[in-house]
Amino acid sequence: MSNASTTPPFTAETIGIGTELLIGGRSDSNSLFLADELGKLGIAVRFKSVVGDERQDIVTAIHTAVKRSQVIVMTGGLGPTVDDCTREAVAYATGHRLGRRKEALEGMTARLAQWGRTPNTAQLRQAMIPSGATVLKNPVGSAPGFCLTWKKAVIISLPGVPREMEEMMRQEVLPLLRAASDSSGRLPRTPIVRQLFHTFGLAEADVDAKLKGLIPKGVPVDLGLLASPMGVQVSLTTKGSQSAPEQNRDLLQKLANDVRSRLSDWLFAEGHDTMEAVVGRELAKRGLMLAVAESCTGGLIGHRLTEVAGSSAYVDRGAVCYSDRAKTEMLGVPAELIAQQGAVSKEVAAAMACGIRERANVSVGLSVTGIAGPGGGTETKPVGLVYIGLDDGTGQPITREFRFHGDRHVIKQRSSQAALDLLRRWLLDKA
Amino acid sequence: MSNASTTPPFTAETIGIGTELLIGGRSDSNSLFLADELGKLGIAVRFKSVVGDERQDIVTAIHTAVKRSQVIVMTGGLGPTVDDCTREAVAYATGHRLGRRKEALEGMTARLAQWGRTPNTAQLRQAMIPSGATVLKNPVGSAPGFCLTWKKAVIISLPGVPREMEEMMRQEVLPLLRAASDSSGRLPRTPIVRQLFHTFGLAEADVDAKLKGLIPKGVPVDLGLLASPMGVQVSLTTKGSQSAPEQNRDLLQKLANDVRSRLSDWLFAEGHDTMEAVVGRELAKRGLMLAVAESCTGGLIGHRLTEVAGSSAYVDRGAVCYSDRAKTEMLGVPAELIAQQGAVSKEVAAAMACGIRERANVSVGLSVTGIAGPGGGTETKPVGLVYIGLDDGTGQPITREFRFHGDRHVIKQRSSQAALDLLRRWLLDKA
Numbered sequence: 001m002s003n004a005s006t007t008p009p010f011t012a013e014t015i016g017i018g019t020e021l022l023i024g025g026r027s028d029s030n031s032l033f034l035a036d037e038l039g040k041l042g043i044a045v046r047f048k049s050v051v052g053d054e055r056q057d058i059v060t061a062i063h064t065a066v067k068r069s070q071v072i073v074m075t076g077g078l079g080p081t082v083d084d085c086t087r088e089a090v091a092y093a094t095g096h097r098l099g100r101r102k103e104a105l106e107g108m109t110a111r112l113a114q115w116g117r118t119p120n121t122a123q124l125r126q127a128m129i130p131s132g133a134t135v136l137k138n139p140v141g142s143a144p145g146f147c148l149t150w151k152k153a154v155i156i157s158l159p160g161v162p163r164e165m166e167e168m169m170r171q172e173v174l175p176l177l178r179a180a181s182d183s184s185g186r187l188p189r190t191p192i193v194r195q196l197f198h199t200f201g202l203a204e205a206d207v208d209a210k211l212k213g214l215i216p217k218g219v220p221v222d223l224g225l226l227a228s229p230m231g232v233q234v235s236l237t238t239k240g241s242q243s244a245p246e247q248n249r250d251l252l253q254k255l256a257n258d259v260r261s262r263l264s265d266w267l268f269a270e271g272h273d274t275m276e277a278v279v280g281r282e283l284a285k286r287g288l289m290l291a292v293a294e295s296c297t298g299g300l301i302g303h304r305l306t307e308v309a310g311s312s313a314y315v316d317r318g319a320v321c322y323s324d325r326a327k328t329e330m331l332g333v334p335a336e337l338i339a340q341q342g343a344v345s346k347e348v349a350a351a352m353a354c355g356i357r358e359r360a361n362v363s364v365g366l367s368v369t370g371i372a373g374p375g376g377g378t379e380t381k382p383v384g385l386v387y388i389g390l391d392d393g394t395g396q397p398i399t400r401e402f403r404f405h406g407d408r409h410v411i412k413q414r415s416s417q418a419a420l421d422l423l424r425r426w427l428l429d430k431a
Numbered sequence: 432m433s434n435a436s437t438t439p440p441f442t443a444e445t446i447g448i449g450t451e452l453l454i455g456g457r458s459d460s461n462s463l464f465l466a467d468e469l470g471k472l473g474i475a476v477r478f479k480s481v482v483g484d485e486r487q488d489i490v491t492a493i494h495t496a497v498k499r500s501q502v503i504v505m506t507g508g509l510g511p512t513v514d515d516c517t518r519e520a521v522a523y524a525t526g527h528r529l530g531r532r533k534e535a536l537e538g539m540t541a542r543l544a545q546w547g548r549t550p551n552t553a554q555l556r557q558a559m560i561p562s563g564a565t566v567l568k569n570p571v572g573s574a575p576g577f578c579l580t581w582k583k584a585v586i587i588s589l590p591g592v593p594r595e596m597e598e599m600m601r602q603e604v605l606p607l608l609r610a611a612s613d614s615s616g617r618l619p620r621t622p623i624v625r626q627l628f629h630t631f632g633l634a635e636a637d638v639d640a641k642l643k644g645l646i647p648k649g650v651p652v653d654l655g656l657l658a659s660p661m662g663v664q665v666s667l668t669t670k671g672s673q674s675a676p677e678q679n680r681d682l683l684q685k686l687a688n689d690v691r692s693r694l695s696d697w698l699f700a701e702g703h704d705t706m707e708a709v710v711g712r713e714l715a716k717r718g719l720m721l722a723v724a725e726s727c728t729g730g731l732i733g734h735r736l737t738e739v740a741g742s743s744a745y746v747d748r749g750a751v752c753y754s755d756r757a758k759t760e761m762l763g764v765p766a767e768l769i770a771q772q773g774a775v776s777k778e779v780a781a782a783m784a785c786g787i788r789e790r791a792n793v794s795v796g797l798s799v800t801g802i803a804g805p806g807g808g809t810e811t812k813p814v815g816l817v818y819i820g821l822d823d824g825t826g827q828p829i830t831r832e833f834r835f836h837g838d839r840h841v842i843k844q845r846s847s848q849a850a851l852d853l854l855r856r857w858l859l860d861k862a
Contacts, residue, residue: 022477027460046488305729317761320733326747
């Protein structure tokens, strides 16, 4: 720890390479994974950049990065096509020669052999590695990565395919950076810890108000809020290098408990947990089977519930009743009720929940009916009006009314979250 | 056009500001919109970067950007909280003073008044603008943006909220850049045109092979491929500055026709069109009603179909039959058939498609049954085995077998796409 006061800790930056990332509609999601993993080693990512498949632009990005960061992780541009010029760019930028490396060729040949193939001319390019660089094995795909030190910065180059990049980061890069920490003393031992809290049902301003004054002045923890149709996410992030790991942990634990009590039952999940996983665990724990009747969400609730592995243990079925006739035929909602109250009404939501529960003969029925827009709204029943129903066979179905803002997609997202949240609250006796 | 040969055209870069973008799980999706809009003016985005809410890091990013780009668009960090320090960073980086600007204050006050509020102390910070900068009105939210020229670069600062950023880009920034083009002559008149083609059913290598030699040497168009669970996307992108608009347009049209003929019926959509929209239009055109029976996709197909506005015109209903009992009760699939063939079988897929079509009394029934994993696979029926069924009441249901790779989420995505693609081919008489 003594060295922490003499030399500043390593900071990192990521460079995503590929014209598709620059202008093509694909986000650089790799950088989020990298920030998480580097943070665990106490290395803060301070800059991210993206450049196209242009050698000169990659060179510029490398030269910019080495001036301000000690760990540089590049992803992409290691494939077999002529577009892929990261190898050339790194060699050129750092004044190294490119040469075919035996261990790179062997790893790639072995991988392709598993798939019953031999490397073609284009793929042989993937074994070209800058002189002086260490080859990083790719346990998933064919393109090896590499790592070299230049101007006191560690430059790491990985493939852009997320699964390959992630495995190479875990198996090759992190051990290497950990080893570097022992020799340089510039890798802080205190991980940057980030804790996430997910709320639903409160506006961002309300969450902000509830958390006011949470973090005392001078305490090295950042509070972050992030709003989306799925709710408001709260984050607590320690500043890695400023205190000992135990202190950081204790401090964060204390703050996390405070966050939990302030957010009370608006808080539905923490960390990487999701609403559908939380609801699933609570259903499974109680041995309850669920059936869902969806109108405006069109199947989204079923889709989300079944994203969770093992969901067949508690999801029996779903009915997507887009037409009024389907509501009557699939769920037994009386046609007169729809005619009287309208398909988007508290009464129909309740009848849908009861109908699906009875027909599936399960413990609980959940329903949604609403107007997702852009058409179909009226003055009394505008776009965004949504009713959620829940029936547990006690003869008293629960209903909730919502008036959501946003486009069709957002209204569907919010409606599905509101329905699952009602189920969560019911499961926890807080509906 | 004559000036194109003397001075190089403007190039742009974007800087996304916010710790949530850097480490917080939110991608910098604004940059994709900006690249599109700037491309329409013929300005290529060559670099993108992201920095956290740290004044010094934003300053570094600005200093880096002005060295290599003539148009710099910054998003984020203009809100009312102390985290938001873009205003200070731009002022500091460019040696300007910050001062409260009358037109910024008026715009903000007027906006808040519409919402029945008056600016609080924190919000008043939003009216602080660097001296010499032009205020950019925010027609949607409260934070104004600004624009200033420094070291021959135009530095534009916009809020990070996508809807506000997009409107300000359209209403304020693009007219301003267009005007700058007239005076400087460095803004190329030829827009960068990007055309997208979406395929399903071919591996990336197969698409690559089909398109081999498409673009003759020296022709200023880039070909890009992008693989995802939804298929392989092909892009043609003109290089804006190298030729006249009409030439570019003719060239692209010729190449696009060649792409279409080479990809033949693997090509399902172009531009921003989607599989669910294509299928929807074809159903609507023919006056057909659809019903869907989903097992492993859990509602995803219904969700996707109903993302399209107006889908109630052709989507009648969906049944999510997660349990075997649900397949029998909701669709009339004989329990003996499930016992004999297994729920994941060609025969059950066919029975599901027939069952939902008959019960809904519609023109066409579509079904999916498969093993999404990670559990549930056997040696003969591994994870990723998926059957798709389609029945149109002619007594000869169509079925298809797939063996998909990937995790649960990816297998669901691919299965939904394969099902919709079979429907598309059937609609176009190509199944």
